[in-house]
Amino acid sequence: MSSMVYVRLRKKVTARPGQILRLRDVAQVIVDEPHAAVEEIPVYEPGLKDGNLAVLDLIEVVRRIRSAFPGLDVRSIGPAQVIIELQSDRIRPRRWWVAGVWLLLFVGSALAIMNFHTDVSMREVHQRIYYLMTGQRVQEPLVLQIPYSFGIGIGMIVFFNHLFKRRLNDEPSPLELEMYLYQENLDQYVIEHEKQKERSRL
Known part of the structure; x- marks a missing residue:
């Protein structure tokens, strides 16, 4: 045998x-x-x-x-x-480059959130909710706007399941799932592409 x-x-x-x-x-x-x-x-x-x-x-x-x-x-x-x-030798990114990219992403995401709130008239919505709850009309309903602002940050942490490098639980975040699916599709494409190249050489 x-x-x-x-x-x-x-x-x-x-x-x-x-x-x-x-x-x-x-x-x-x-x-x-x-x-x-x-x-x-x-x-x-x-x-x-x-x-x-x-x-x-x-x-x-x-x-x-x-x-x-x-x-x-x-x-x-x-x-x-x-x-x-x-893999070739990895080049360590310069600090000013990392800081520039971080600043660009921070400003871009902040502008995106502000533009979204302007499009949906969030200020008027808060004013209307405050009026319905208290019967008073105010221009800046801070009692709603401040908790709402903190809620956006907390919601992002919960959604992405990360606080800096610490995970909140073992479940993958939606972003990690999308990255996983993207990597799976990329690997499958590479395999099929290499097969086609092998066939063309024959």
Whole structure:
């Protein structure tokens, strides 16, 4: 009876240009002790010509395993491709650049909120609510406007489920869900795009 190896490709791995990726780097492997060296089989060497994204197909992984261990029975579990993301040295952003972007986002979001409140006539709404509750007409119903302003900030914290770096609970925020779906769609596009490039080369 031939020994079996179970291979489950990871969805995405990161590597540096010129780094030799071995089977254990791109997949989870279960194999009997006599064939433990199968995890050290080199399966891919990314280069700058590949761009910053490359796709390694399961067929190529199985081919490498069979050429190194001909008697091994390879069983695949999970995805059929792994996306390899090439990482170069990250450049640390300058403080003035971070401060400028932060200021731009702060002013832009503040203007967006103010324009929204102007469009829906929020001041008149507050004046009307104050009149209905007290019977008095005032230009600045601060008893409503001040709590409402704090409520906007608290509502944003609850909605995004973050207070600085601290999470309020384990549930993902709507923004995190959208980012997750975006990443899933991007990964699927990369896989399909690489398949098309492979077909065009044949």
